[in-house]
Amino acid sequence: MIDLRSDTLTVPSSGMLRAMGRAAVGDDNFREDTATNELEEHCAFLFGKEASLFTPTGTMSNQLALRVHTRPGDEVVLDEASHFNTYESAPSADLAGVSLNTVRTVDGVLTAENITDAVDAKSRDPRYSQTTMIALENTINYRAGRVVPLVALQDVWRFSRKKNMRVHLDGARLFNAMIASGTPAHEYGGISDTLSVCFAKGLGAPFGSILAGSRDEIEEARYYRKSYGGAMHQSGHLAAAALYALENNVSRLDEDHALARRIFDLVQQADIDGIAIDEVQSNIVIIDLSALAISAEAVVSRMSEDGVLGMAISRHRVRFVTHLGVQPESSGVVAESFRTAVCELDVTRKGKLSCVG
Numbered sequence: 001m002i003d004l005r006s007d008t009l010t011v012p013s014s015g016m017l018r019a020m021g022r023a024a025v026g027d028d029n030f031r032e033d034t035a036t037n038e039l040e041e042h043c044a045f046l047f048g049k050e051a052s053l054f055t056p057t058g059t060m061s062n063q064l065a066l067r068v069h070t071r072p073g074d075e076v077v078l079d080e081a082s083h084f085n086t087y088e089s090a091p092s093a094d095l096a097g098v099s100l101n102t103v104r105t106v107d108g109v110l111t112a113e114n115i116t117d118a119v120d121a122k123s124r125d126p127r128y129s130q131t132t133m134i135a136l137e138n139t140i141n142y143r144a145g146r147v148v149p150l151v152a153l154q155d156v157w158r159f160s161r162k163k164n165m166r167v168h169l170d171g172a173r174l175f176n177a178m179i180a181s182g183t184p185a186h187e188y189g190g191i192s193d194t195l196s197v198c199f200a201k202g203l204g205a206p207f208g209s210i211l212a213g214s215r216d217e218i219e220e221a222r223y224y225r226k227s228y229g230g231a232m233h234q235s236g237h238l239a240a241a242a243l244y245a246l247e248n249n250v251s252r253l254d255e256d257h258a259l260a261r262r263i264f265d266l267v268q269q270a271d272i273d274g275i276a277i278d279e280v281q282s283n284i285v286i287i288d289l290s291a292l293a294i295s296a297e298a299v300v301s302r303m304s305e306d307g308v309l310g311m312a313i314s315r316h317r318v319r320f321v322t323h324l325g326v327q328p329e330s331s332g333v334v335a336e337s338f339r340t341a342v343c344e345l346d347v348t349r350k351g352k353l354s355c356v357g
């Protein structure tokens with residue numbers, strides 16, 4: 001099987017399991033878990049923040065940030081393709097009581113201009129809801145892992161200071177952005193009030209995310225983490241996996257990017273008319289089939305017969321995510337399986353050059 005459904009599918013290596021077993025643990029509720037304390041101190045330092053908090057998932061880190069930065073009735077501006085909108089709109093309303101004001105950007109990159117347009121589209125008379133937070137994402141999952149340029153993030157940050165809005169950066173795949181762009185971690189800490197990263201996406205850890213911010217914000221997030229049921233006890237075994245991932249599995253992310261790029265190149269070379277494939281910048285390949293008379297589900301299902309697994313992320317879009325569990329030489333099989341699936345399923349293309357042979 002070549003399983004490209006998600007980079008959350010990686011499993012701990014034997015080295016990681018040994019590190020987890022050796023971890024010095026205690027009860028994190030008493031702040032006595034040595035490995036968790038070490039991870040939190042390390043991540044705060046890495047991103048140039050005062051403090052950080054280990055949480056079970058990226059969703060929880062995002063939701064804690066939202067809770068800390070907003071009050072019920074507030075509004076948050078964000079790109080419509082962001083994880084916050086596609087998967088967290090209900091919990092955002094449910095847990096934080098906020099509404100999401102989504103922006104349809106060309107490439108997922110929010111600018112001061114499109115945020116202003118979104119804010120000014122409604123009355124901001126004090127009787128009505130105020131925009132108090134901007135949610136950013138980097139890399140952008142549903143924009144084919146787009147790496148947001150640092151200058152664009154800096155612009156939004158400057159804007160947010162003038163407008164008194166808080167900024168949270170959903171950096172579930174921020175290490176991919178760092179490796180792809182060569183941007184140091186602390187630069188990302190400098191353009192957001194809080195940021196989150198995930199250890200279970202492409203880094204081989206079984207679990208966990210970190211939320212970094214000011215000491216006060218993180219203390220408040222600690223309170224909400226407990227009330228949401230996310231406070232852990234001997235979490236050091238898992239923190240040790242995250243520390244191992246940071247040390248061993250971040251610098252190799254460029255291998256995943258190279259594999260995604262090879263899949264992109266081979267699909268391009270197959271010259272299948274009617275498909276649109278987003279430029280690959282990190283470890284995610286997204287192919288849009290809207291112009292064809294076939295569904296993403298059908299393509300994914302046909303490809304699974306060849307042992308290649310992708311994911312239909314919408315009716316017409318297929319996603320392939322590379323990660324450390326995928327062999328680097330698998331690109332040819334993936335591209336060929338995709339070509340075969342499209343040729344077999346789209347009866348209108350019988351005899352077309354890309355489907356011959």
Ligand SMILES: Cc1ncc(COP(=O)(O)O)c(C=O)c1O
Nearest residue numbers: 057058059060083137141170172
């Ligand atoms: C950009 C982004 N943010 C947040 C999450 C949520 O992470 P988790 O599944 O750990 O809750 C994901 C999950 O894929 C993601 O892609």
